[in-house]
Amino acid sequence: MGNLLHVGATVMCPHGGRATLLPSQSRVQAGTQPVATLADVYTIAGCAFAPGGKPQPCVTIQWVTPSARIQVNGQPAILQSSVGLCQSAEKIPQGPPLVTVVQQRAAGQ
Structure with a gap:
């Protein structure tokens, strides 16, 4: 159960990059x-993840x-x-997104 995500929700990658819906x-x-929705695209900007020196944001x-x-x-x-x-x-998984701010009126399962 949780609140619905929307365009104004604050979502970040685990390395501090900001996601935009x-x-x-x-x-x-x-x-x-x-x-x-599942059909939407989330892009991330500002991630500086570079394991072993190779940038993989x-x-x-x-x-x-x-x-x-x-x-x-x-x-x-x-x-x-x-x-x-x-x-x-390169479609390499980097960790789960962090949802920090979301609207508080509509929730679901």
């Missing part, structure tokens, strides 16, 4: 901002477990409690 829909909103988030019950325009919604993986440009 590019919504695939704008019809369903929390407040005045589109709700996040997080550039995107792949959500693994979206909402099991809430659908938005036929796509599962993303919740604060959803599990995701931050990935490098």
